[in-house]
Amino acid sequence: MATITKSRNLYAASNQWATRPADERFWDLQGMYDQCHEYYKNRIEQTMMLRELRFEADASNELYVNAKGGSMSMTNWGFKQLCGEFGAPAGYLSGLPSVLTSSVLNHHLDNHRSVNPVTVVGLKNNGHEKFRFFNTPTYTRIWNYQIVQQLMEVCRKDAGWRVPPARPAMNGGPTRIATKTDVLRGRDNGLSIKIGDHIGPAGLYASDHDMFAFLVNEEHRIPDGTDAGLARGIFISNYEVPGYAFKVWRFLYRYVCGNHIVWGAENVATFRIIHVNVSFQLAWEAMSRELQGWLDRSSKEDETKIKRLQTYKLGDDLEEVCDKIYAFRFGITRKQLELAYVKVQTETFDQDGDPCTPWGMVNGLTRLSQESPYADERTKLETAVGRLMMVNF
Numbered sequence: 001m002a003t004i005t006k007s008r009n010l011y012a013a014s015n016q017w018a019t020r021p022a023d024e025r026f027w028d029l030q031g032m033y034d035q036c037h038e039y040y041k042n043r044i045e046q047t048m049m050l051r052e053l054r055f056e057a058d059a060s061n062e063l064y065v066n067a068k069g070g071s072m073s074m075t076n077w078g079f080k081q082l083c084g085e086f087g088a089p090a091g092y093l094s095g096l097p098s099v100l101t102s103s104v105l106n107h108h109l110d111n112h113r114s115v116n117p118v119t120v121v122g123l124k125n126n127g128h129e130k131f132r133f134f135n136t137p138t139y140t141r142i143w144n145y146q147i148v149q150q151l152m153e154v155c156r157k158d159a160g161w162r163v164p165p166a167r168p169a170m171n172g173g174p175t176r177i178a179t180k181t182d183v184l185r186g187r188d189n190g191l192s193i194k195i196g197d198h199i200g201p202a203g204l205y206a207s208d209h210d211m212f213a214f215l216v217n218e219e220h221r222i223p224d225g226t227d228a229g230l231a232r233g234i235f236i237s238n239y240e241v242p243g244y245a246f247k248v249w250r251f252l253y254r255y256v257c258g259n260h261i262v263w264g265a266e267n268v269a270t271f272r273i274i275h276v277n278v279s280f281q282l283a284w285e286a287m288s289r290e291l292q293g294w295l296d297r298s299s300k301e302d303e304t305k306i307k308r309l310q311t312y313k314l315g316d317d318l319e320e321v322c323d324k325i326y327a328f329r330f331g332i333t334r335k336q337l338e339l340a341y342v343k344v345q346t347e348t349f350d351q352d353g354d355p356c357t358p359w360g361m362v363n364g365l366t367r368l369s370q371e372s373p374y375a376d377e378r379t380k381l382e383t384a385v386g387r388l389m390m391v392n393f
Contacts, residue, residue, distance in 0.1 A: 008366055009263050012249070013212075013261075014260045027174075027201045029155065032213075033145055033148040047118070048120060049117055051110065051114075054106060055102035056071070067120050077209050086105065134242075135242045142246045144211040148213070155215075158217070160217045168199065178195055184216070191257035213237075230252040231252065233262060234248060251268040267366070267389050309362065318338060340368045341361065358393050365385045
């Protein structure tokens, strides 16, 4: 337990577990695929100028947007996106009577000067149509169902990849009793799901505009000098709306608890594709190769890689080690390298290893990234650390 509390923990999956509504949670990939494909099949797409839209309110105070003759109700996402485009405060407008909101938004539409067309994307839902979002001509979309389909193929080829079990969410939903096939095979940390515990759908989430998946593989734990060893895990997220990316986090870890906190994560690498000015086919093939290569790798490869990183000497002291890594020009500053070296040497040597090795420095830099209060700074350093992990020392 001492090692766990001092190690880096990942909370992205736990945040999803804590916040997703019941209708966005799935027991398995097939159910998630069916829902995402249903969104895809029932999409509505129209290319037009934004100023051609008109807002209206009905007698029940419901807000609608009219696009080329068809009225669509508003999703929360679509409403916020349109308000953001016009510089209007979505939170304030959502509290007004719809007739006033429609009047304000129509005023902004009348004064909208963009000369570029957009694609308005809606959704058919039980005979009604909803406005989901709009995107510009430079936007290229990776559909959520395509990603889930890829994950289903991965799990078909390697049964070791699975969604870890989780406790029922606070906001309700279906539950059942965990069986032997549900629980993870790796050692638990006292907080993991055990046979007989109540569990709920978790780890797989999808809405009409985004998805998140959490998979682990504990079939062959990788020795790293600790009693527990390490297993492989991935987070995958995607948004079908503008302003976000298809993103994959890959990592090694020690434990997963019942609320999906990943304990003792090491060597986190992040990959992403932004949905702008990119060939969908080329982007998807590139990311699929990267993801498939990680998922298909044998544990022996990871064990060999870790052993090499733990034993290869970058130098004999702080100056030599920092000079060696800084020369790679990965975007890691000299100050960050020095701080990471000192942290491992004086605070975490027993857990992270020798700071004169790549393994020690990777762990030190990872810990350093978690001390930053800014997400963009953490992501930048974590990405650089992932590149360092790929160097063939």
